[in-house]
Amino acid sequence: EVQLVESGGGLVQPGGSLRLSCAASEFTFSTYWMSWVRQAPGKGLEWVAHINQDGTEKYYMDSVKGRFTISRDYAKNSLYLQMNSLRAEDTAVYYCARDGGKDWGQGTLVTVSS
Amino acid sequence: DVVMTQSPLSLPVTLGQPASISCRSSHSLVYSDENTYLSWFHQRPGQSPRRLIYKVSNRDSGVPDRFSGSGSGTDFTLKISRVEAEDVGVYYCMQGTHWPHTFGQGTKVEIK
Numbered sequence: 001e002v003q004l005v006e007s008g009g010g011l012v013q014p015g016g017s018l019r020l021s022c023a024a025s026e027f028t029f030s031t032y033w034m035s036w037v038r039q040a041p042g043k044g045l046e047w048v049a050h051i052n053q054d055g056t057e058k059y060y061m062d063s064v065k066g067r068f069t070i071s072r073d074y075a076k077n078s079l080y081l082q083m084n085s086l087r088a089e090d091t092a093v094y095y096c097a098r099d100g101g102k103d104w105g106q107g108t109l110v111t112v113s114s
Numbered sequence: 115d116v117v118m119t120q121s122p123l124s125l126p127v128t129l130g131q132p133a134s135i136s137c138r139s140s141h142s143l144v145y146s147d148e149n150t151y152l153s154w155f156h157q158r159p160g161q162s163p164r165r166l167i168y169k170v171s172n173r174d175s176g177v178p179d180r181f182s183g184s185g186s187g188t189d190f191t192l193k194i195s196r197v198e199a200e201d202v203g204v205y206y207c208m209q210g211t212h213w214p215h216t217f218g219q220g221t222k223v224e225i226k
Contacts, residue, residue: 035215037163045155045163045206047215061214062115095162100210101153102174104162 002027002103004096009108016086016112022079022096022105029077030054032099036070036081038092039107048094049081063089086112116141116209120218126226127201133194135221137207142187144211151210154183154192155217158203167192199225 008020020036036048049070050059058070069082079096093107117140127133143150154167165174167183170190180195194201202225207218 044220045157045208045217047208047217050213050215059213100151100168101155101163101165101208102168104164106162 002098004098004103004105006094006096006105006108009094009110011111011113012086013114014087014112017082017084018086018110020081020083020094020096020108020110024077024079024096024098027098029072030074034070034072034079035097035101036079037095037097037101037104038090038110039095040089040092043092046092051079083110086110088112115214116143116212116216118207118209118216118218120205120207120221123219123221125221125223127194127197127223128226129199130196133197133201133223135192135205135207135223137185137190137192137218139188139190139209141212143190143209144187150186152183152185152190153208153210154181155206155208156201156203157206157220161203163206197223197225 003025005023035050038046038048051070067085071080091112093109095107096105119138121136143152150170152170155163155165157163166177166181171183182193184191204220204222206220
C-alpha cells in the first residue's frame with residue numbers, strides 16, 4: 001500500500017521559514033509527479049506546488065511563487081517544500097499527494113502567527 | 115486561473131436516493147493530448163481527501179460503482195446512484211489540465 005507521511009509542520013512567526021517533508025514508500029518514487037496541496041482551517045483545497053518525475057519542471061500557485069520551493073530526493077524517496085517569508089494566510093494543513101491526487105498523506109499543520 | 119464552480123454547495127440527501135453534483139470550468143479542460151483532466155474527490159471530516167474519479171469518468175480502484183462521473187469540455191457531473199451513510203462529507207471537483215490546478219468550492223453532502 002502506498003504510504004505518504006508528512007512532517008515538519010508547526011507554529012512559526014510571520015516572516016519565518018519552515019521545511020516540510022514527505023516520506024514516500026511502497027511505490028517507485030522516481031516515476032510519479034508529486035505535489036503539495038493545502039487546506040486552510042474550515043476551507044477548501046488549494047494546489048500549492050507540483051514537481052515532475054525528474055525534478056526539471058516545477059509549478060507553483062501565484063501566491064507562493066518566490067517564497068516556496070518544491071524539491072525531491074530520490075535517494076531518500078522524499079518530497080520537500082521549503083517555505084520562506086511565511087504569512088498568516090499560509091496557515092493550513094499541507095498534504096503531500098501523488099500522481100494527480102491518487103494518493104494523499106495525512107497532512108501536517110502549519111500555523112503562522114505571532 | 116481556471117475557475118471551477120460547483121453546485122449545489124450543500125446537498126441534503128435521503129439514504130438510498132440518488133444525488134448529483136455539477137461542476138463547471140471557466141475554460142475548456144481538454145488538454146493537448148486530447149485527455150480531459152477532471153477529477154472528483156471526497157473528504158470526510160478530519161480525513162485526507164480521497165480521489166474517486168479521474169479523467170472525467172474513470173473510477174479509482176476500490177471506489178464503489180454507485181459513483182459515476184460524466185461530462186465534457188466545461189460541464190461535468192458526479193452522480194451517486196444510491197446514497198449510503200458513508201458518503202457524507204465534502205466533494206470537490208478539480209481540474210488538472212491547466213496550471214495552477216484548481217478545485218471547486220466543495221459540495222457538502224449530508225443525510226436528511
